[in-house]
Amino acid sequence: MSPDLECKNLTRRFGDTLAVDNVSFSVPRGSFFSILGPSGCGKTTIMRMIAGFLEPSSGDILIRGKSVVDTPPNKRPVNMVFQHLALFPMMNVADNIGYGLRRAGVAKPEIARKVEEALDRIGLPGIGSRKVNELSGGQKQRVAIARCMVLEPDVLLLDEPLGALDLKLRERLKVELKSLQAAFDTTFVYITHDQSEALVMSDRIAVMNEGRFEQVGSGQDLYYRPDTAFVAGFVGDTNRWSGRIERVSGDEMEMRTDSGMLMRGATHGRSLSEGDRADVFVRPEAIRIAHSAEELAHFDNRITGKVESILFNGAASRILVQDSSASGEIEVNLPQSGEFSGLSRGCEVQIGWSGAQGNCFAAGDA
Structure with a gap:
């Protein structure tokens, strides 16, 4: 047909x-x-x-x-x-x-x-x-x-x-x-x-x-x-970091962001090399939030920050976290089960995510 x-x-x-x-x-x-x-x-x-x-x-x-x-x-x-x-x-x-x-x-x-x-x-x-x-x-x-x-x-x-x-x-x-x-x-x-x-x-x-x-x-x-x-940037909400790649091993990469953080991500088969400028995209739902770094020890990427805003909208609620390294606001899904109590604007939190959730592209592809 x-x-x-x-x-x-x-x-x-x-x-x-x-x-x-x-x-x-x-x-x-x-x-x-x-x-x-x-x-x-x-x-x-x-x-x-x-x-x-x-x-x-x-x-x-x-x-x-x-x-x-x-x-x-x-x-x-x-x-x-x-x-x-x-x-x-x-x-x-x-x-x-x-x-x-x-x-x-x-x-x-x-x-x-x-x-x-x-x-x-x-x-x-x-x-x-x-x-x-x-x-x-x-x-x-x-x-x-x-x-x-x-x-x-x-x-x-x-x-x-x-x-x-x-x-x-x-x-x-x-x-x-x-x-x-x-x-x-x-x-x-x-x-x-x-x-x-x-x-x-x-x-x-x-x-x-x-x-x-x-x-x-x-x-x-x-x-x-x-x-x-x-x-990656147009479809759905996402967080984006830019920087320079320091290591590539198979599908895994490490990038030094422009704010100085060493971030792990995935190339998903794309041709990327050490020294290349790159962008890493991470969905808000891939990021977890906790009171202490120990709770997120199993994640490749961890950041300390402060809650900037709580955008409550039921199932689609978000938290905006200001990164302590001054790399900007990070959007995180608000937990729905209520296990993260005491959340308020200005409080210090830890966030983390797996490197496999960081989708890496060569800079300039956007």
Whole structure:
């Protein structure tokens, strides 16, 4: 079975600016694929080329094995959900959902049947007669998706559709979007700068930076096995130290940080040598906190510091520890079991982590 979407050596220039630089990827049928990256990295340009709103400078775009580069937007088997949804306020919900079907000349009884079926699938049966301005933000989001899905596109493109919503609604709709994708069994291609959205919803994620894909993989791959320093720093929370490598032995290395600390880390097969400048990334959840150094004696890396801030947020709570060697603040997961009592701003603590948890990259790779 051919992939639903395949981009081959896709390139787009705007004058002297290279917005998309020779990008190739494929999206399997019925999957949820996200392109994640900072503003200006080129992800929206890719989306607009797939939709047909921009022509590639070079390369090819195939949908179910057929090139669509020369196909106008209204003839491509794709549809698009924009950030601001673009629902028609003068129409009720049913008319909004059925708009594309009417334009395509579908008979009224068939439109009514498809609209009711779509409303059932998005979990909003019986609201076809309601006005758009009577809907909540989440309901509008689902109606916008239903309006696209009644046209039965091979690929649905979603351009940061949760960006205009409040935080609590975005959190709920992350789960709903994934459920809707499964319900319609349609390939979703989603672009976002929000790593949480991509990690929660996607089967596979492409991390994009300066017009290129840094890495394509599952959320677990990107988080636990980053290929580049950019991915390590962009996906998830992390602590970063810079310095110069003093020893490399197999997959293990020792680096003298710029603040003077000797730190152990792992190269994970990357080519690094003594004397090289390097960056080490350590996740907050890999770091343990204690009252005394003896409690952390089994860790390769240990630091004395003072609690700078306690950021309580339930399961996602953090402690910011000021390193006594003045290398900056270190982010540590707050223990959830309550075994670290007496924690307060300004108190002295010990933190430690295993060298295997320190992911090392050559400096300048970020």
